[in-house]
Amino acid sequence: MMLDTIHPVLLCGGSGTRLWPLSRKSHPKQFVKLMGEESLFQSSALRLSGAGFGEPSVVTGSDFRFMVVEQLAAVKITPRDILIEPSARNTAAAICAAAIALEAKEGESLMLSASS
Numbered sequence: 001m002m003l004d005t006i007h008p009v010l011l012c013g014g015s016g017t018r019l020w021p022l023s024r025k026s027h028p029k030q031f032v033k034l035m036g037e038e039s040l041f042q043s044s045a046l047r048l049s050g051a052g053f054g055e056p057s058v059v060t061g062s063d064f065r066f067m068v069v070e071q072l073a074a075v076k077i078t079p080r081d082i083l084i085e086p087s088a089r090n091t092a093a094a095i096c097a098a099a100i101a102l103e104a105k106e107g108e109s110l111m112l113s114a115s116s
Contacts, residue, residue, distance in 0.1 A: 008048035055080035
């Protein structure tokens with residue numbers, strides 16, 4: 001089996017309280033445009049797109065699912081999956097959920113997880 005496509009997983013479930021007042025619980029830091037035209041989330045998605053990369057999977061909370069769809073559409077990226085965490089369980093649980101979902105769809109694959 002040839003593993004030549006990297007499947008990115010973007011983790012964006014943070015609460016956004018550390019950069020207040022720019023970010024807040026309803027609009028966390030990953031969705032804020034801190035530098036340039038794109039948000040931190042969009043910049044991460046763009047860095048992990050193009051040749052060699054598959055469509056990204058995104059792990060987020062239900063409060064942010066619409067922001068994820070909107071911001072990816074704005075940079076013309078279609079997600080493979082948007083996985084909704086029923087409750088925040090930190091990074092390991094999010095990566096595990098993404099790995100299980102990817103394996104179910106693709107079988108043995110290369111996965112790269114990145115914070116947004």
